[in-house]
Amino acid sequence: MSGRDGTIDPQAMRDFGAAVDFGRTAADYAAHRAGFPHAFFDLLRDRGFARPGQRALDLGCGTGSVARGLALTGLEVTGLDPAQRLLDQAKTLDARANVSVTYVCGTAEAPPFSARSFDLITAGQCWHWFDRASVAAWAAQLLRPGGRMIIAHFDWLPLPGTVVAATEALILAHNPDWAGAGGSGIYPDWLADLARAGFAGIETASFDLTQPYSHAAWRGRIRASAGISASLDAAAVTRFDSEHAALLARKFPVDLLQIPHRVWLVTGQRTRT
Template sequence: MSAVDFGRTAADYARHRAGFPAALLERLTPYRIGEAGQRVLDLGTGTGSLARLFATRGADVTGLDPAEPLLEQARRLTREAGLSITYVTGAAEETGLPDASFDVVTAGQCWHWFRGDEAAAEARRLLRPGGRIVIAHFDWLPLPGNLVEVTERLIRAHNPGWALSGGTGLYPRWLTDLRTAGFSGVETFSFDVDVPYTRESWVGRIRASAGVAASLPPPAVERFSAELTALIPPGDLAVPHRVWAVVARN
């Protein structure tokens, strides 16, 4: 697969990629994560969907991402939501932010793009004593014969180097990253939800993925979009997804 650059698909990313459901915050409440006044750093924030969830709870949120086009979309969406979030350009492995300056560090749908051992060590440096890290994912679920399985098959046909198909939405390797970095109290949880899409929004969502517009040239993206559109019947769709998270303490 060609080098992935989500900045190339920032508009589709902002418009069509469903953010984490608010139910994630409810699951984090017993860990005292996402409280008003907490300083939260969202690594790999993208268009800021997870950052905005925490901001709605009154947290003081900073979103960090290496792709400035995504941050431009994040700033726009944050303004439109009437929220206040600080967005900065940087890498999860070396943020350049001060030691022990956050109560919570989060990473939503992005840890697989990091050098995990370095990102975990950086998160420990940034967290205050007793602070928490949350690594979360929100993945579509390919089930036999469903829309996701058909879509993944088409992505592989257009981009044979794409290696992210067939996922279960579970990421046990991230637990090793956290324990190796010295985090304790490691716990995980998951729950499944169906996400509503239309044919147009599902095609847009898939364009905004690593295997399509983030790595294929524009003509190939247009061909892919036309083929996927032809495969999907009109009407409302309910696409199965899994939310998974690991929480640990500094």
């Protein structure tokens, strides 16, 4: 559920997250979830947030969207995620991209790494699932002095009259407990998370774009979301997907949907001590 400012209610998301298992939707996740766009990695490079040769850790890496992008930028990357099936898909996607990432199955709340091991830690599309205070504190320990933390999102926007708004309404009709509706793609509380963990030089950046999806790909993207395959049983997913296909054909018959998205990030540096 979202608050009055359009942000996701953190407690509602954590409560809902107890029933979520993205491993159950690994195939759709790998095939249909558009990863962070090239412009996101261009921003990291142009602002000096990510530089070739750095050692990076990507928390909650899933199928490796951020980890792979960083590796393609020239960083030495480790991805951490609790769902082995997602990591297996990440390795397949890495092979297709001809890039190498080291993957570790584990949680961000108990990372199996030594202190001061990384120059950069990222968390893409996952911070709301974590025990945020604990993970921010861990990140400060795992970073070298002067190292950087980046929390980033690539969110669809449920603007009025769009396919996103109609899709979110359908998800809620099938899964009223889903806590992800109505977001704005901006997360002001994440700044405080970094500040409380001792990060300095905190700043944000964002930009909007449209992401093209075919009907089949958008259906797959939604099946891969927390509100559908990651939390509903197979029969319920099939019922939802059938109604979603009918909705798209009836109200949004264009061949290629243009889905509004927002890229947003907050970053801070570990103090040099």
